[in-house]
Amino acid sequence: MTKFPKDFLWGGATAANQCEGAWNEDGKGISIADVLTCGGLAKHTAALPDVPEAMKKHIAKMRGVTYRSGDQEGAAMAFKMNTYPEKGIPALLDDEYYPNHQAIDHYHRYKEDLALFAKMGFKCYRMSIAWTRIYPQGEETEPNEAGLRFYDNVFDECLKYGIEPIVTLSHYEMPLALTLKYNGFADRRVIDCYVRYVKTVFERYQHKVKYWLTFNELNSVVHSGFINAGVFSKDRRLIEAASYHQLLASAQVVRFAHDHYPQFQMGCMIGVSPAYPYSCKPEDNLAALKQNQQRDTYYPDVQMRGFLPEYKLIQLQQEGIRLPILPGDAEILSGGCCDFMAFSYYQTSVAAAQDEAMQRTAGNMGSFIFNPHLKKSEWGWQIDPIGLRYTLNLFYDRYHKPLFIAENGLGAADVLNADHTIHDPYRIDYLRQHIQAIKDAIILDGVKVFGYTPWGCIDLISCSTGQISKRYGFIYVDVDDAGHGTLNRYEKDSFAYYKRVIESNGEEL
Numbered sequence: 085m086t087k088f089p090k091d092f093l094w095g096g097a098t099a100a101n102q103c104e105g106a107w108n109e110d111g112k113g114i115s116i117a118d119v120l121t122c123g124g125l126a127k128h129t130a131a132l133p134d135v136p137e138a139m140k141k142h143i144a145k146m147r148g149v150t151y152r153s154g155d156q157e158g159a160a161m162a163f164k165m166n167t168y169p170e171k172g173i174p175a176l177l178d179d180e181y182y183p184n185h186q187a188i189d190h191y192h193r194y195k196e197d198l199a200l201f202a203k204m205g206f207k208c209y210r211m212s213i214a215w216t217r218i219y220p221q222g223e224e225t226e227p228n229e230a231g232l233r234f235y236d237n238v239f240d241e242c243l244k245y246g247i248e249p250i251v252t253l254s255h256y257e258m259p260l261a262l263t264l265k266y267n268g269f270a271d272r273r274v275i276d277c278y279v280r281y282v283k284t285v286f287e288r289y290q291h292k293v294k295y296w297l298t299f300n301e302l303n304s305v306v307h308s309g310f311i312n313a314g315v316f317s318k319d320r321r322l323i324e325a326a327s328y329h330q331l332l333a334s335a336q337v338v339r340f341a342h343d344h345y346p347q348f349q350m351g352c353m354i355g356v357s358p359a360y361p362y363s364c365k366p367e368d369n370l371a372a373l374k375q376n377q378q379r380d381t382y383y384p385d386v387q388m389r390g391f392l393p394e395y396k397l398i399q400l401q402q403e404g405i406r407l408p409i410l411p412g413d414a415e416i417l418s419g420g421c422c423d424f425m426a427f428s429y430y431q432t433s434v435a436a437a438q439d440e441a442m443q444r445t446a447g448n449m450g451s452f453i454f455n456p457h458l459k460k461s462e463w464g465w466q467i468d469p470i471g472l473r474y475t476l477n478l479f480y481d482r483y484h485k486p487l488f489i490a491e492n493g494l495g496a497a498d499v500l501n502a503d504h505t506i507h508d509p510y511r512i513d514y515l516r517q518h519i520q521a522i523k524d525a526i527i528l529d530g531v532k533v534f535g536y537t538p539w540g541c542i543d544l545i546s547c548s549t550g551q552i553s554k555r556y557g558f559i560y561v562d563v564d565d566a567g568h569g570t571l572n573r574y575e576k577d578s579f580a581y582y583k584r585v586i587e588s589n590g591e592e593l
């Protein structure tokens with residue numbers, strides 16, 4: 085291979101909760117994303133006694149979860165939880181701003197947005213279905229027809245332009261009702277809710293969608309049980325159980341797809357930040373290996389290979405944690421291996437045998453040991469294009485299955501000029517270097533990569549902070565962190581750049 089494959093899927097990625105808005109329209113239920121506030125978790129956490137000073141600055145930018153409901157373990161997570169026992173249902177607080185409620189109003193503007201994606205030459209569009217548009221509380225016996233119709237329209241619009249939809253089935257937006265009733269995936273019964281929802285959308289969209297991702301970033305459960313799996317607790321036993329249930333749920337729907345829709349391509353998806361050893365000390369190398377196993381590879385190892393790896397079982401045993409394994413589970417896992425592996429890649433990490441006193445830097449939901457050889461984004465995320473080539477090699481060697489880069493990109497505070505131009509040379513540089521790294525992995529290392537969808541191809545709400553001012557897009561959306569603005573769309577300089585990259589199939593970088 086001397087170039088990008090000719091059918092390489094160039095595109096962009098979003099998630100329903102971060103772009104659609106219309107949070108309560110046409111029968112949609114409340115999702116866990118709908119109770120997240122914008123930034124400033126610290127304001128809800130007052131004392132935060134057990135959080136190191138260095139982390140507090142980071143946390144000050146993170147989102148809080150605020151709503152009124154019955155008794156929750158949420159207090160343990162230092163989130164503000166008001167009780168509203170007489171109703172037993174969540175109520176949103178009047179004095180809070182929930183940025184996902186409006187987001188960028190993609191729900192009403194998807195045609196305009198897809199026309200812009202088509203203008204850039206997208207071959208594919210990675211998006212998610214909001215589970216709560218289909219099953220508002222997660223347990224209805226009949227799906228919500230208006231929700232199903234919305235995605236029919238979106239897919240039809242994609243196909244009109246020859247854009248292949250790549251659909252994430254669950255992207256941090258499960259029904260809040262399932263959290264309140266079951267503590268999310270910590271309860272095995274939620275697998276059935278997920279499977280019912282997935283079967284519904286498989287049947288409905290079988291002729292429109294071929295590529296599916298079962299869960300977004302399954303491994304983020306380690307940092308964020310609530311956003312990832314709807315679990316309102318930091319108890320490791322519950323988090324591990326939830327993640328095990330998600331692995332079972334994923335395997336069940338993959339198996340179902342293989343049996344009923346042989347044309348489907350099923351993918352797992354994790355957020356990768358591979359660890360470099362801090363030094364060449366053997367102890368640091370071993371620490372990096374262990375960090376990679378526990379934080380990244382456990383999840384795709386199960387989803388791609390079909391069994392629980394020994395290193396995980398031993399670690400759980402040492403911690404005295406028992407997974408809620410039932411007879412027959414091993415067959416479920418082995419019967420539901422994915423066809424490809426997708427991942428998001430923003431940065432690498434560093435591992436050291438002794439890491440307590442080390443300087444740290446920000447990451448999506450956790451924090452990382454500072455790497456002095458790398459530059460950082462304005463939000464403190466370290467930038468490492470070579471790390472992307474490294475990651476591609478790592479996973480291709482491990483599974484020898486096609487890889488899909490489902491997210492990558494630079495969050496930056498872009499400026500809209502009076503003439504509606506946006507100059508973002510930093511993003512163009514970032515893209516150039518990362519696309520070159522993909523090209524090197526394909527051409528020099530023989531890795532099979534079949535697509536690249538930079539994150540937030542249109543500006544959207546940040547998952548970790550709730551800000552829109554942390555912009556990733558090629559398309560600027562005129563709205564601020566308080567939701568004010570025209571919501572008009574404008575092309576940034578990176579729009580023309582990426583269009584040229586796609587047109588030349590990655591030859592002109």
Ligand code: BG6
Nearest residue numbers: 355428448495545546547548549
């Ligand atoms: C990924 C998530 O981890 O990172 C996205 O899948 C998220 O939902 C993206 O938006 C970027 O993170 P953030 O916090 O900058 O929005």
